Amino acid sequence: MSHPTRTRPLPFVSLVVLAALGAAAQQPPTSPLGPVSPTTGMVLRDEVVRALIHESSGDRIHDNVQRISLLARDTQGGYAEAAVWMKAAAEAAGLQDVRLEAMKDGPQWRATRGELWVSGPHRYRVTSYADQPMALAGGSGSFEGSGLELVDVGTGMQDADYEGKDLKGKVVLTRGPPGFAVRRGVGQRGAVGVVSSYSTPPWNAPNRIDGDFPDQVGWARVSSSLLPPGTPVPFAFMVSDRQGRELRAELQAGPVKVDVSVATETFEGHYSIVSGVIPGTRTGEEVVLTAHLDHYKPGADDNASGSAALLEMVRTYTVLIRRGVLPPPVRTLRVLWLPEFEGTRDWFSHHAEDPVRRVANFNFDMLGASLTRAHSRFMVTYTPDWNASFVNAVSESTVAFMNRFNGVAYPPRKDFRIGSVTGSRDPLDAHMERYSRGSDHQLFNDYRIPGVSFTTWPDDTYHTSGDKPELVDPTQLHRSAFAGLASVTVAAWAEGSGALELARLVAVHGARRVAEDEFRARRDLASAPAAELPGTYRLARAVVRTGYQREREALRSCVPLGAPAALVQAMVKALEAAEAQALKRLEADGKARGASLKEPAPTEAEKRARAFVPRRVKGQELASFDEVAGKASPEAQPRVAAVQAAMTAAATALRERGEGELRFFQLPDAIASYADGRRSVADIREAAYAEYGYVFPVEALLDLFGVLEQGGIMTRAR
Numbered sequence: 001m002s003h004p005t006r007t008r009p010l011p012f013v014s015l016v017v018l019a020a021l022g023a024a025a026q027q028p029p030t031s032p033l034g035p036v037s038p039t040t041g042m043v044l045r046d047e048v049v050r051a052l053i054h055e056s057s058g059d060r061i062h063d064n065v066q067r068i069s070l071l072a073r074d075t076q077g078g079y080a081e082a083a084v085w086m087k088a089a090a091e092a093a094g095l096q097d098v099r100l101e102a103m104k105d106g107p108q109w110r111a112t113r114g115e116l117w118v119s120g121p122h123r124y125r126v127t128s129y130a131d132q133p134m135a136l137a138g139g140s141g142s143f144e145g146s147g148l149e150l151v152d153v154g155t156g157m158q159d160a161d162y163e164g165k166d167l168k169g170k171v172v173l174t175r176g177p178p179g180f181a182v183r184r185g186v187g188q189r190g191a192v193g194v195v196s197s198y199s200t201p202p203w204n205a206p207n208r209i210d211g212d213f214p215d216q217v218g219w220a221r222v223s224s225s226l227l228p229p230g231t232p233v234p235f236a237f238m239v240s241d242r243q244g245r246e247l248r249a250e251l252q253a254g255p256v257k258v259d260v261s262v263a264t265e266t267f268e269g270h271y272s273i274v275s276g277v278i279p280g281t282r283t284g285e286e287v288v289l290t291a292h293l294d295h296y297k298p299g300a301d302d303n304a305s306g307s308a309a310l311l312e313m314v315r316t317y318t319v320l321i322r323r324g325v326l327p328p329p330v331r332t333l334r335v336l337w338l339p340e341f342e343g344t345r346d347w348f349s350h351h352a353e354d355p356v357r358r359v360a361n362f363n364f365d366m367l368g369a370s371l372t373r374a375h376s377r378f379m380v381t382y383t384p385d386w387n388a389s390f391v392n393a394v395s396e397s398t399v400a401f402m403n404r405f406n407g408v409a410y411p412p413r414k415d416f417r418i419g420s421v422t423g424s425r426d427p428l429d430a431h432m433e434r435y436s437r438g439s440d441h442q443l444f445n446d447y448r449i450p451g452v453s454f455t456t457w458p459d460d461t462y463h464t465s466g467d468k469p470e471l472v473d474p475t476q477l478h479r480s481a482f483a484g485l486a487s488v489t490v491a492a493w494a495e496g497s498g499a500l501e502l503a504r505l506v507a508v509h510g511a512r513r514v515a516e517d518e519f520r521a522r523r524d525l526a527s528a529p530a531a532e533l534p535g536t537y538r539l540a541r542a543v544v545r546t547g548y549q550r551e552r553e554a555l556r557s558c559v560p561l562g563a564p565a566a567l568v569q570a571m572v573k574a575l576e577a578a579e580a581q582a583l584k585r586l587e588a589d590g591k592a593r594g595a596s597l598k599e600p601a602p603t604e605a606e607k608r609a610r611a612f613v614p615r616r617v618k619g620q621e622l623a624s625f626d627e628v629a630g631k632a633s634p635e636a637q638p639r640v641a642a643v644q645a646a647m648t649a650a651a652t653a654l655r656e657r658g659e660g661e662l663r664f665f666q667l668p669d670a671i672a673s674y675a676d677g678r679r680s681v682a683d684i685r686e687a688a689y690a691e692y693g694y695v696f697p698v699e700a701l702l703d704l705f706g707v708l709e710q711g712g713i714m715t716r717a718r
Contacts, residue, residue: 058478094318197244
């Protein structure tokens with residue numbers, strides 16, 4: 001038979017141990033930051049790095065990429081469905097105060113039918129909106145017609161493409177961007193619609209050309225602004241390169257006629273921004289995380305991947321905080337899913353004056369493309385030189401760690417391997433890239449909030465029907481999410497001693513970056529012809545000075561986080577001493593060339609550039625050169641044309657030098673962003689050279705800031 005268990009009093013030592021364990025269990029988790037790790041090179045503690053890797057999941061992200069990509073988020077209805085789903089998913093993931101913030105009402109478009117048929121005895125359907133939403137360009141007008149003659153205009157980008165062709169009442173076939181055919185073929189020559197096999201935007205042209213992927217359908221919109229007032233909005237069908245070739249082959253055999261049935265409507269409505277927070281312990285400070293939720297169907301990489309990765313980051317944080325692995329963040333994490341550009345503009349229109357200091361923005365756009373199948377690579381942008389921040393060193397250290405432990409298919413350190421169960425074993429080759437625009441981080445930078453963007457670029461399926469979930473790699477999604485988690489954790493949790501360790505990390509990475517700046521300056525000086533030596537020497541000095549100024553500002557950005565000002569100032573002083581030595585080495589290089597370094601007297605344009613100190617008008621932070629140029633008076637048009645010609649020449653030179661297309665995306669606005677009320681146009685010219693390595697003509701910059709001043713978005717500090 002069994003005997004009842006007798007209880008005995010615990011010895012005193014055991015009581016002490018239990019009390020200690022209980023007290024330890026009640027202690028809040030320690031800061032995730034520590035000294036620079038000798039293993040990872042980051043200021044995150046190694047156990048936190050492991051937790052971020054192994055709690056996050058690329059497989060979960062991929063599941064949600066598939067869900068989001070089922071919706072056509074380039075229409076108000078499809079986007080609204082995606083936003084409602086994301087709100088519920090974010091709440092389930094633990095995000096707090098999740099809400100849909102309605103954007104301003106505006107004209108919306110939707111299609112209920114869109115079919116293109118080749119008529120005749122062997123009538124067949126070419127394409128259908130129901131089968132492929134990208135087949136009908138957004139904004140297309142309604143139309144019913146049969147037996148319409150199809151006329152090929154080639155690329156349709158030049159007037160010569162239309163010479164001798166009667167287009168009235170006919171349908172234009174083009175392999176160029178449909179906007180040209182809408183303007184010239186419909187607006188000027190009376191065509192009723194367009195069929196285009198174009199699929200490669202200019203900024204992706206170095207990576208693929210039409211015909212490389214013959215079954216991709218491109219994404220396009222029809223704009224009424226291309227038409228004379230009162231002209232009915234035409235339809236535009238998008239077909240693949242293969243379908244375009246088939247139609248042209250039929251035209252070689254004789255006339256081709258098509259039947260068109262399109263039903264669309266416009267109405268007033270709005271998109272919404274999904275907003276939520278992970279609350280911080282310090283009031284009035286935020287780190288903002290963004291991903292654009294809009295885009296075509298399927299739009300898996302662009303940008304279901306960024307939206308789904310951001311959702312997984314939220315889930316990872318809330319789980320680790322709930323488990324006590326992480327304490328609550330010091331700064332509130334503000335998480336935004338929104339329409340690209342327009343959503344961010346709208347959000348700033350309501351929140352720019354919030355009594356909140358926004359420390360940094362981390363933007364997630366196109367994260368998941370398979371590096372091998374899409375011929376892509378993972379990259380993180382720096383902030384622009386004029387908006388220096390600690391986030392650059394944080395991103396650098398994260399990328400270096402990821403490369404070191406994931407550069408082979410079977411890394412020996414499995415605890416630091418970032419991969420997914422259903423993903424690839426692609427070696428990682430991640431890169432830091434100089435600042436480029438092209439996603440929502442640019443708008444945060446324009447508001448002087450340091451913003452970096454995480455992306456995979458280029459992408460063979462960009463803005464086409466080929467952007468499908470099966471070409472998105474769960475392993476790459478996992479790596480991208482970790483890169484975001486590691487960087488955001490430092491920005492949101494740094495305080496006190498952790499902020500000081502961050503400043504030390506910034507100093508270490510700053511030393512490497514200014515060494516690269518000096519290398520470039522001395523190389524430029526070494527390669528300059530003797531006659532150009534004085535001007536090159538001045539610009540080379542600007543490269544060095546700009547680099548050191550950038551790193552000093554990055555160090556100072558650690559002080560508001562809690563780094564002791566005196567210790568940070570000592571690091572700044574060390575940089576000042578190093579800058580003086582670098583400039584002496586540069587001078588020695590110049591003198592060794594045996595030519596005079598004395599600059600010639602400034603030209604009249606250079607004198608005006610030194611006297612012109614532009615400053616952005618408050619409230620016009622996001623106004624663009626294109627907006628101003630579109631409204632410029634006839635008297636200002638020559639200056640607008642001069643700026644456009646100079647920027648085209650700059651883009652051509654940068655392209656020929658091997659720079660990526662995104663580096664000079666919206667280049668006039670990138671240059672205009674240097675205006676801070678302290679730099680003269682001459683100073684901006686030198687700073688732009690330091691950023692881009694290109695000498696912008698001083699006359700063109702005077703025209704640029706003159707046009708912006710006339711447009712009301714710039715004023716003169718003096």
